[in-house]
Structures are given as structure tokens and as C-alpha cells.
Amino acid sequence: MxxxxxxxxxxxxxxxxxxQNEELIERHARQLAYRQLISPESLRNMTDLELGQVxxxxxxxxxxxxxxxxxxxS
Numbered sequence: 763m764x765x766x767x768x769x770x771x772x773x774x775x776x777x778x779x780x781x782q783n784e785e786l787i788e789r790h791a792r793q794l795a796y797r798q799l800i801s802p803e804s805l806r807n808m809t810d811l812e813l814g815q816v817x818x819x820x821x822x823x824x825x826x827x828x829x830x831x832x833x834x835x836s
């Protein structure tokens with residue numbers, strides 16, 4: 763029983779921060795996807811339309827990031 767009690771605070775912390783954990787996992791997945799998408803090999807084989815889509819998506823992500831950084835902290 764004592765062994766289980768040791769893990770309770772860690773588990774509570776995990777539950778309290780589950781949304782943040784999911785966001786980090788999703789962010790990491792996006793980073794991996796974009797690294798593959800803009801790799802030298804991918805860029806060599808990319809069509810103009812695909813390149814435009816990538817640039818548009820990255821532009822929107824930058825806009826969201828800059829808006830987030832300007833928002834007041836609650």
C-alpha cells in the first residue's frame with residue numbers, strides 16, 4: 763500500500779495537467795510532420811500547389827503564435 767501511495771501525487775499532477783500533456787504530444791507530432799514535409803528530398807519533389815499549401819499553413823501557425831505571445835497572461 764505504501765508503494766502505491768508514493769505514486770498518488772505524480773498521478774494527480776498528471777491528471778491536473780492532462781490537457782497540457784496532450785498539447786505537447788500534438789505539437790511534437792506536428793513538428794515531426796513538418797520536418798518531413800520540408801525536408802530537402804520532399805521539397806525537391808513538391809509541386810507548386812503543395813509548396814503553397816505548406817507556406818500558407820506555416821504562415822497561419824506563425825500568426826497564431828504571435829497572437830498567443832501578445833495575449834495577456836491570466
